[in-house]
Structure formats: C-alpha cells, structure tokens
Amino acid sequence: MFTGQNLKLTEELLEAIRFFNHKGWSPATSTNYSARAENKSEYIISRSGVDKSKFCSSDLILINAKGEVLPPFNQPGIKSSAETEIHTALYDMFPEVNCVLHTHSVLGTVLSHSLVKEKQIRFEGFEILKGLEGNKTHELVETLPIVPNSQVMSEILNNIKGRLDKNVHGFLIAGHGLYTWGKDIATAKRHVETYEFLFECYHTMRRI
Numbered sequence: 760m761f762t763g764q765n766l767k768l769t770e771e772l773l774e775a776i777r778f779f780n781h782k783g784w785s786p787a788t789s790t791n792y793s794a795r796a797e798n799k800s801e802y803i804i805s806r807s808g809v810d811k812s813k814f815c816s817s818d819l820i821l822i823n824a825k826g827e828v829l830p831p832f833n834q835p836g837i838k839s840s841a842e843t844e845i846h847t848a849l850y851d852m853f854p855e856v857n858c859v860l861h862t863h864s865v866l867g868t869v870l871s872h873s874l875v876k877e878k879q880i881r882f883e884g885f886e887i888l889k890g891l892e893g894n895k896t897h898e899l900v901e902t903l904p905i906v907p908n909s910q911v912m913s914e915i916l917n918n919i920k921g922r923l924d925k926n927v928h929g930f931l932i933a934g935h936g937l938y939t940w941g942k943d944i945a946t947a948k949r950h951v952e953t954y955e956f957l958f959e960c961y962h963t964m965r966r967i
C-alpha cells in the first residue's frame with residue numbers, strides 16, 4: 760500500500776527487521792520499528808503484536824505525530840506498536856532522527872536488569888565505539904542510560920527525557936530491551952549491531 764519513497768523505506772526497514780530476527784534479537788512478538796515517512800510529520804511503524812519471524816510488508820503502517828493510524832491503514836483490528844509513544848517522542852526530541860529501532864536481545868535484557876541501580880552502562884576504549892554516529896576515536900566514554908521498565912509509556916519517557924542529548928545514541932529499558940535511532944535506517948541498524956557487540960564485550964569482561 761506504500762508507494763514511492765515510502766515503499767523504499769518499508770523495504771529497507773523490512774530487511775533490517777529480518778536481520779534482527781535472524782540474529783535472535785526479536786523473539787516472538789517482541790520489538791518494534793519505525794522510520795520517518797516522506798511526509799516528515801508522518802511515520803511508518805510496525806503493527807502491534809506481530810510475530811517477528813513472520814513479519815511482512817503489510818505489517819508496516821502509517822501514523823501521524825499523535826500516534827493515530829492514518830488511512831488506508833485505519834481498519835478495525837489494526838493497531839500500531841504499543842510503544843508508539845516512545846517512537847513519536849524521540850522524533851519530536853530529535854528532528855534529525857529518521858529511524859527508531861527497538862530490539863530485545865538476551866544480553867541487552869540481562870545487563871539492563873542487573874545494572875538498573877547503576878542507571879547506566881559506561882563503554883570505554885573499544886574500537887567498535889566508532890560505530891556510533893559522530894564518534895571518531897576509541898578513546899572516549901560512551902554512556903548508555905538505563906531506565907526502569909513500565910507498561911506505561913509516559914513513565915518510561917519521563918525517566919529518560921532529561922538524560923538524552925546528541926551524544927547519547929540509545930537507552931536500555933531494564934529487563935526489557937534497547938532503543939536506538941539514527942539519521943537513516945542504515946545508521947540506526949548499525950547502532951543496534953554496535954550496541955550488541957558492546958554488550959558482548961561488557962558481559963565477557965565481567966566474567967574474566
């Protein structure tokens with residue numbers, strides 16, 4: 760149902776979603792994804808509750824900045840992600856962001872669960888840090904905030920809003936998963952992969 764630039768965006772998003780599922784970062788119906796549409800005040804976003812191993816192009820729908828499902832997708836039973844409010848808030852906060860991705864990997868889940876009291880993870884000295892937009896060297900400290908989980912999206916947003924700025928590339932919801940974003944789908948996908956690699960490094964270093 761998408762055409763032109765929006766169709767291209769859905770194809771690219773779908774490729775990233777399949778990659779994440781293949782990596783084991785989107786079990787069952789978990790995770791959600793969005794991209795800013797050709798009309799910059801609209802967003803392409805994943806439907807709620809879809810098994811990500813079966814996710815297909817018809818599971819991507821169009822919403823406005825209020826999170827309302829737009830025609831022709833506003834049919835009975837079609838709901839945008841339960842976490843739509845987080846996506847629209849991030850686009851509102853960062854006008855240069857054109858893609859928001861949310862994954863549920865085992866490492867992101869357990870690290871955020873065990874480090875929730877620390878409120879953040881600090882990554883330092885890894886070459887892969889240059890995978891996060893704007894980082895030019897491994898000699899820096901990258902902070903990834905952790906906020907408590909909640910079924911109320913406004914609570915998650917209240918806890919994270921004051922902790923985000925242009926040097927922060929994502930955040931973890933404790934025992935739940937990762938949110939990251941980028942100027943385009945490729946950048947946001949690179950951020951997911953970079954964080955996953957950093958989680959592996961962090962976890963491995965805690966064990967040795």
Ligand SMILES: CSC[C@@H](O)[C@@H](O)C(=O)COP(=O)(O)O
Nearest residue numbers: 788789790791807808809840841
């Ligand atoms: C397996 S339930 C996971 C959900 O509660 C949620 O965290 C999630 O990531 C997906 O929700 P969705 O409404 O499908 O976008």
Ligand SMILES: [Zn+2]
Nearest residue numbers: 789790935936
């Ligand atoms: Zn989730």
